[in-house]
Amino acid sequence: xxxxxxxxxxxxxxxxxxxxxxxxxxxxxxxxxxxxxxxxxxxxxxxxxxxxxxxxxxxxxxxxxxxxxxxxxxxxxxxxxxxxxxxxxxxxxxxxxxxxxxxxxxxxxxxxxxxxxxxxxxxxxxxxxxxxxxxxxxxxxxxxxxxxxxxxxxxxxxxxxxxxxxxxxxxxxxxxxxxxxxxxxxxxxxxxxxxxxxxxxxxxxxxxxxxxxxxxxxxxxxxxxxxxxxxxxxxxxxxxxxxxxxxxxxxxxxxxxxxxxxxxxxxxxxxxxxxxxxxxxxxxxxxxxxxxxxxxxxxxxxxxxxxxxxxxxxxxxxxxxxxxxxxxxxxxxxxxxxxxxxxxxxxxxxxxxxxxxxxxxxxxxxxxxxxxxxxxxxxxxxxxxxxxxxxxxxxxxxxxxxxxxxxxxxxxxxxxxxxxxxxxxxxxxxxxxxxxxxxxxxxxxxxxxxxxxxxxxxxxxxxxxxxx
Numbered sequence: 001x002x003x004x005x006x007x008x009x010x011x012x013x014x015x016x017x018x019x020x021x022x023x024x025x026x027x028x029x030x031x032x033x034x035x036x037x038x039x040x041x042x043x044x045x046x047x048x049x050x051x052x053x054x055x056x057x058x059x060x061x062x063x064x065x066x067x068x069x070x071x072x073x074x075x076x077x078x079x080x081x082x083x084x085x086x087x088x089x090x091x092x093x094x095x096x097x098x099x100x101x102x103x104x105x106x107x108x109x110x111x112x113x114x115x116x117x118x119x120x121x122x123x124x125x126x127x128x129x130x131x132x133x134x135x136x137x138x139x140x141x142x143x144x145x146x147x148x149x150x151x152x153x154x155x156x157x158x159x160x161x162x163x164x165x166x167x168x169x170x171x172x173x174x175x176x177x178x179x180x181x182x183x184x185x186x187x188x189x190x191x192x193x194x195x196x197x198x199x200x201x202x203x204x205x206x207x208x209x210x211x212x213x214x215x216x217x218x219x220x221x222x223x224x225x226x227x228x229x230x231x232x233x234x235x236x237x238x239x240x241x242x243x244x245x246x247x248x249x250x251x252x253x254x255x256x257x258x259x260x261x262x263x264x265x266x267x268x269x270x271x272x273x274x275x276x277x278x279x280x281x282x283x284x285x286x287x288x289x290x291x292x293x294x295x296x297x298x299x300x301x302x303x304x305x306x307x308x309x310x311x312x313x314x315x316x317x318x319x320x321x322x323x324x325x326x327x328x329x330x331x332x333x334x335x336x337x338x339x340x341x342x343x344x345x346x347x348x349x350x351x352x353x354x355x356x357x358x359x360x361x362x363x364x365x366x367x368x369x370x371x372x373x374x375x376x377x378x379x380x381x382x383x384x385x386x387x388x389x390x391x392x393x394x395x396x397x398x399x400x401x402x403x404x405x406x407x408x409x410x411x412x413x414x415x416x417x418x419x420x421x422x423x424x425x426x427x428x429x430x431x432x433x434x435x436x437x438x439x440x441x442x443x444x445x446x447x448x449x450x451x452x453x454x455x456x457x458x459x460x461x462x463x464x465x466x467x468x
Contacts, residue, residue: 014056018042023262024294026208027080030057032068037182039063044074061141065133069182070148072191077145080208081290091116092130095123096138102146102277104139105166106244143167144180146277151185154201156273158185164276199269203280205255206263207289210312213257215465216287219316222336223327225343227358228351230254239357240319242275242282249275250354253283264289285424288314296426296455300462303451310465315457317424321401322391323360324422328414329383342374349373363391383409420457429456436463 017025025042032039032055039057040046057063060076070076081100095116098104103112112135113123127135147165150156156164162173177185217233224231229238237254251270258265266283270276284290293312300309318324330346331339350361350369366388371381386407401419404410413432420428429449430436440447440463452459 015051015054018054019048021045023209026206026262027290028058028208028292030060030063030076031055032057032063032066037068038071039068039076040071041074041076041079044071046071046073060145061131061133061138064141064144064180065137069180070145072152072188075149075152075204077148078204078206080206081284091118091123092126095127095135096131099135099139100142101281102166102275104135105143105274105277109135139166140176141180144177146280147173147177147185148181148188149203150201151189153203156201158189160273161185164273166274166277201266201268201270201276203266203268204258204261204263205266205280205284205287205289206261207287208292209262210293211259211262211314212293212310212312213259215310215312216314216316223340225340225347227344228347228360238319239359240279241352241359241362242270242272242279244272244275244278247272247274249279250357250359251279252357253279255283255287282319286317286319288317288424291315291426291458296458299455300452300459303449303459304445304447307445307447307462309462313458313461313465315424315426315461316421318421319360321418321422322363324418325387325391325401325404325414326361326366326384327421328418329380329387329410331417332380332414342376345373363388367392379409383407420460425457427454427456428460430460433460436460438467442466 014029014031017029018031021043023043027041029042030039031042031044031049033049033053034055035049035053039060055063055066057066060070060079063076064070095112098112098115103115107115109123110120113120116123118126124134127133127138131138133141143165147161147167150161150164151158154161158173159170162170165173167173167176174184181188217231217236220229220231220236224236224238229236231237235254235256237252239252240250242249242251249270249272251268253266253268255264255266264287266280268276268279268283270279291314293314297309297311300307318327326346327339327343330342334342346361347358350365352359352362352365367385369385371384374381387404387410390404390407401415401423404415404418405412413430416428416430417433419425420430429452431449445463447459449456
């Protein structure tokens, strides 16, 4: 195991961890039972197998590749991910994350390799070297993972599930799923006894505790936009647009916090099922569900021993880099409340209205506006327009936030804020942020910034929390 929390584990420690059923280990390793051919999460409620019959794996796909089938009870296909702690070659880790999000459903291998700045042949070589599978084999396992969640948790037809999971045909889907799960999708669905509403997809989204929902909710409550987003004590939701390779999807979702299950219940509607996997992955990112809070806080405490950490802080994301950029530009050098008012004004006048729902303004719309509705310097309005024009000229996956610095009116704070929230980069210290400066000055805290790497975005959150 390469994870920092499991790197020094021996078999006895794995044994104790699985017997404890401690949710803090959920997603960090998997338990495969040789006598049944099934692998489970360490929190599985089934009676514990004898140690001599057990093998341990760091990743679910490793167990799958060795021929083990996922447990129908604890559903390891739905466990929290650990992409940030894979510890493999950085290009392989990036490729795996893209494949997890369904990129090979819309792009061919050469296109994926080009995005990563390498040849198709070299990418295949790296996969064999670091994980022992081809990219296509790994992608097929992830498609089956996602399909199994939909079979057990939604009322989508088998045909729709095949499409949403990235399979080329229902026949291919049935064949691959039977190899993966040991039975057909139809037979598994009968066991699930699913009575969900047909046009609403419901899925559980799990995290590894602790998860500080109270703080996350408070952060959103100061920034959410009426009409686009909705929020109460136990849930958050919003409308969204998603740019596919040849189309734009529209939809909305609500996540309901279920702390007793260490997760959220997602209720989602979308008009293009082909984008479903990518959209759900983005919702997981937005909620920061795959972070390992204990690991992060251990590192931050070493970097700043005198700082009393708020346990379980997660990085609140925005829907995409474009929206994060607009929010950052309108939030330059003003209060959070003033920025929220500007954003709601923008939404009111330029938001996209469709089927009774409001969506974030298109870049094409903002690129043509003069923003006379705003009482702000002309340079700020010009910056908004130039940013929207820049976005129109780039595909979402080619955006480079560092290039924004060439646009007049955009400085390091804007780029860092948008990168931290729009792309959920974990290592952004907003040392030029007024709230961060106040937190440091008021409490006289010294920080070893290098020691806080690679979790300085979470350090920023901790310093903001000092002002609450």
